Amino acid sequence: MEQLAEKSKKREFVKHPGLGETGIFHTKADGDPLPDSQLLTFALAGNQNCGKTTLFNQLTGSNQRVGNFPGVTVDRKDGVIKGHANTLVTDLPGIYSMSPYSNEELVTRQFLLQDKPKGIINIVDATNIERNLYLTIQLMELNIPMVLALNMMDEVRENGGSIHINEMENRLGIPVVPIAASKNEGIQELVDHAIHVAKNQERPGRMDFCDPDHDNGAVHRCLHAIIHLIEDHAKRAQIPLRFAASKVAEGDEEILKALNLNQNELELLGHIIQQMEDERGLDHGAAIADMRFKFIKEICDATVVKPKESKEYARSVAIDNVLTGKYTAIPAFVGIMSLVFWLTFGVIGTWLADGLDLGITWLSELVDLGLTAYGINPVVHSLIIDGIFAGVGSVLSFLPIIVTLFFFLSILEDSGYMARVAFVMDKLLRKIGLSGRSIVPMLIGFGCSVPGVMASRTLPSERDRKMTILLTPFMSCSAKLPIYALFTAAFFPRYGALVMIGLYFTGIVTGVVFALLLKGTMFKGEPVPFVMELPNYRMPGFKNVWQLLWDKAKDFITRAFTVIFVATIIIWFLQYFDPRLNAVSDSQDSLLALVSGIIAPIFVPLGFGDWRISTALITGFMAKESVVSTLTVLLGGSTASLSTMFTPFSAIVFLVFTLLYTPCVAAIASVRRELGGKWAVGVAVMQCVIAWVVALFVNLLGIMMGWV
Structure with a gap:
C-alpha cells in the first residue's frame, strides 16, 4: 500500500518544448491522448479577489461582471475558450479551501467531484502566493490534470519580486504559467498548457505533501x-x-x-x-x-x-486610514455617494439627458411632419407619435443618467472601495440582525433587484439569506431612476441631488426598520460571523468599466424596445378606445379610465387618486420604467402637464410610494426561484402594504405641518 501511495509522488517528468518559455515540465501521461472530438471541459478555480473572473473574460470573451468584492460569481458560468470551439471552461465561485463550510465551497466541490472536468485552471494571486497555494494543493489531491496560473505577475515584478517558475513546477509537478489577466499577458500560453494537460490527461506529478521526517x-x-x-x-x-x-x-x-x-x-x-x-x-x-x-x-x-512592500499596499493602508477609520468611514461613505448623486443628477447626467431629450423631440417632430404630409391614417399616426415616441422616447431620454450613475459606481467597485463598504457596514448591519456580507446583495440591488436577490445565494446561513432577500427590494434599483428624474426635473429642478439622496435614505431606513421587525419575530438569532479580504486599491480597468456601462446601456435599451414598447402600445390602445372600440376624444371615457378608475380610490388617502396615476403604477409591475412611458402617453406626450395631477408635495408622496412598492415581475420571479411561490407572493403583498403605509404617513405628516 505504501508503494501505491507513493506512486504519484514519483511520477516521471518529461519536457515538452515548444509550449513557451515557462511550463516546460509535464508529467508523463498515463495513457493515450483524448480523441480530437472529445469536449475538453475545464474548471476555473481560485480564491476570491485573485482576478479569476477577469481571466474568465479573457479566456472566453464572456460579458460577465467584474468586481473586487466577494459574491460576484453567484451561479456557475460557462464559456468556450476563444479560438478553441471544442472546449468549455466553467468559472467557479471564489473559495479558500475545499471544505464545504460555505455555499461557494459546496458548489465548487460538487462540480469537481461530480462533473469531473478534464482539467483545472487554478489561478492564484502571485502577490499573496502562500495563502493561495493552500487551495492549490487541495485541488491537486483530486488527481485531475491541472495548470497553475500565477496572476498579477506584473505587480510582483514592479515591486522588485520574482518567482522561479521552473523550480515551482518541478516541486509541484504541474505546469506553472505567469500571467497578468488584466493586461491579457500570458493568456495564450496558459491556454496552450491547459489544453495540452487535458488532452493528454497529464495528472499532477505530486499529491503527497506530508514529509515523513x-x-x-x-x-x-x-x-x-x-x-x-x-x-x-x-x-x-x-x-x-x-x-x-x-x-x-x-x-x-x-x-x-x-x-x-x-x-x-x-x-x-x-x-x-x-x-x-x-x-x-x-x-x-x-x-x-x-x-x-x-x-x-x-x-x-x-x-x-519576496518584493519590497508594494506601492499598492502602502497606498491602500494610507487611504484606508480615512475610508475605514473608526470616525471617518461613515462620513466618507456618505460624502462619496453624495458626490456621485450630485454629479449624476445635478451636473453631468442631467445635462446629457436634456441633450438626448432634445434630439428625440426633434426626431418626433420630424416624423410627425412626415406622417402628416403623407396623410397617414390618424389612428396609426397617433400610435406612432402619441404612443411609441411619447412612451419609449421618454424612457430613452433618461439613458445618460443611468450610464453616468453606473460609470461612477463601477469606478468605486473596480478600485476596491466597495469591498470596504461591506467591511464598514458590518457593525451596523449586525445591529439589525445581518452581517457585513449581506451588504453585497444589497449593493447589487441598487443596480437591479434580480441579481441582488440571486447574489444572496453566497450567504452561508439560511437565516441571513432569507432576511437579505426580503430586504434587497427596499434598495432603490436603477429602473426607478427615470421616475425620479422625471419628477425632480418637473418639480424640484434645483434640488435634484438632494431629492435623490432623500429617496435612497428613505428606502434604507425603511429596510432597517423592517429588518428590526424580522429580527425580533421571524428571524431570531445571531448572524454568521463575517470575515473578508480587503484587496489593494487599484486603478479601475477601462475595459471593466466600459463592459459594465455597455451591459447597463444594452439592458436598458432592450427593455425600452421590448417590455416598455409593448406596455406603451397596450396603454395607448386602452386610452384611445372606449369599451365599444370607438375612438374617444376624451381619455376619461376610455377603456383604461374604466379599469383604472376601480383601483384609483385606494390612492386617494395618499393624495393622488387620479386614474392615470393608478394606470402608471399598474404598468410599473412589469417594468418600473413603464411608469414614465405610461404617464407620458396619458398626458399626450407632454410631461409639463404633470403639474395638473400633482402638487410638489404630492409628487414627493408619489415618489416615496414608487420607491417602496412591489418590484418588477422579474424580481418577484427571482424571489420565487430562491424561496418559493409563497415567499414571492408574500414579498409582493408586503411591499405594496409597506409602500402604502409609509406614503400615507408622509402625506399625513405633510397635512399636519401645512405643507400640502
Whole structure:
C-alpha cells in the first residue's frame, strides 16, 4: 500500500518544448491522448479577489461582471475558450479551501467531484502566493490534470519580486504559467498548457505533501493508514483516494458518509486519528492544515523572491486610514455617494439627458411632419407619435443618467472601495440582525433587484439569506431612476441631488426598520460571523468599466424596445378606445379610465387618486420604467402637464410610494426561484402594504405641518 501511495509522488517528468518559455515540465501521461472530438471541459478555480473572473473574460470573451468584492460569481458560468470551439471552461465561485463550510465551497466541490472536468485552471494571486497555494494543493489531491496560473505577475515584478517558475513546477509537478489577466499577458500560453494537460490527461506529478521526517512522521503515518483503510471505499464512491484521505483526517462528515465505512472501520479510523492528535499535540483539523502550510512554506522559500512592500499596499493602508477609520468611514461613505448623486443628477447626467431629450423631440417632430404630409391614417399616426415616441422616447431620454450613475459606481467597485463598504457596514448591519456580507446583495440591488436577490445565494446561513432577500427590494434599483428624474426635473429642478439622496435614505431606513421587525419575530438569532479580504486599491480597468456601462446601456435599451414598447402600445390602445372600440376624444371615457378608475380610490388617502396615476403604477409591475412611458402617453406626450395631477408635495408622496412598492415581475420571479411561490407572493403583498403605509404617513405628516 505504501508503494501505491507513493506512486504519484514519483511520477516521471518529461519536457515538452515548444509550449513557451515557462511550463516546460509535464508529467508523463498515463495513457493515450483524448480523441480530437472529445469536449475538453475545464474548471476555473481560485480564491476570491485573485482576478479569476477577469481571466474568465479573457479566456472566453464572456460579458460577465467584474468586481473586487466577494459574491460576484453567484451561479456557475460557462464559456468556450476563444479560438478553441471544442472546449468549455466553467468559472467557479471564489473559495479558500475545499471544505464545504460555505455555499461557494459546496458548489465548487460538487462540480469537481461530480462533473469531473478534464482539467483545472487554478489561478492564484502571485502577490499573496502562500495563502493561495493552500487551495492549490487541495485541488491537486483530486488527481485531475491541472495548470497553475500565477496572476498579477506584473505587480510582483514592479515591486522588485520574482518567482522561479521552473523550480515551482518541478516541486509541484504541474505546469506553472505567469500571467497578468488584466493586461491579457500570458493568456495564450496558459491556454496552450491547459489544453495540452487535458488532452493528454497529464495528472499532477505530486499529491503527497506530508514529509515523513516532520514531527516524527505523525501526520504522514496517519494519512497513509487512512489511505490503506479507505482505498476500496473511495473507489466505489468515485472519490479521489488522496483527497478522500485528507478530508477524512480533517473530519469532513460528508466525505466520511459517502465512503460508507462499517462500524469496525469507523472505530479503527478513530484510533488512527486519535493517535495522530496525541503524537502531534494538535487536533486533527489543525494538524492537516499545519502539514499543508509547512509544504507551502518550503515551496515559497525555494521559489519566491519576496518584493519590497508594494506601492499598492502602502497606498491602500494610507487611504484606508480615512475610508475605514473608526470616525471617518461613515462620513466618507456618505460624502462619496453624495458626490456621485450630485454629479449624476445635478451636473453631468442631467445635462446629457436634456441633450438626448432634445434630439428625440426633434426626431418626433420630424416624423410627425412626415406622417402628416403623407396623410397617414390618424389612428396609426397617433400610435406612432402619441404612443411609441411619447412612451419609449421618454424612457430613452433618461439613458445618460443611468450610464453616468453606473460609470461612477463601477469606478468605486473596480478600485476596491466597495469591498470596504461591506467591511464598514458590518457593525451596523449586525445591529439589525445581518452581517457585513449581506451588504453585497444589497449593493447589487441598487443596480437591479434580480441579481441582488440571486447574489444572496453566497450567504452561508439560511437565516441571513432569507432576511437579505426580503430586504434587497427596499434598495432603490436603477429602473426607478427615470421616475425620479422625471419628477425632480418637473418639480424640484434645483434640488435634484438632494431629492435623490432623500429617496435612497428613505428606502434604507425603511429596510432597517423592517429588518428590526424580522429580527425580533421571524428571524431570531445571531448572524454568521463575517470575515473578508480587503484587496489593494487599484486603478479601475477601462475595459471593466466600459463592459459594465455597455451591459447597463444594452439592458436598458432592450427593455425600452421590448417590455416598455409593448406596455406603451397596450396603454395607448386602452386610452384611445372606449369599451365599444370607438375612438374617444376624451381619455376619461376610455377603456383604461374604466379599469383604472376601480383601483384609483385606494390612492386617494395618499393624495393622488387620479386614474392615470393608478394606470402608471399598474404598468410599473412589469417594468418600473413603464411608469414614465405610461404617464407620458396619458398626458399626450407632454410631461409639463404633470403639474395638473400633482402638487410638489404630492409628487414627493408619489415618489416615496414608487420607491417602496412591489418590484418588477422579474424580481418577484427571482424571489420565487430562491424561496418559493409563497415567499414571492408574500414579498409582493408586503411591499405594496409597506409602500402604502409609509406614503400615507408622509402625506399625513405633510397635512399636519401645512405643507400640502
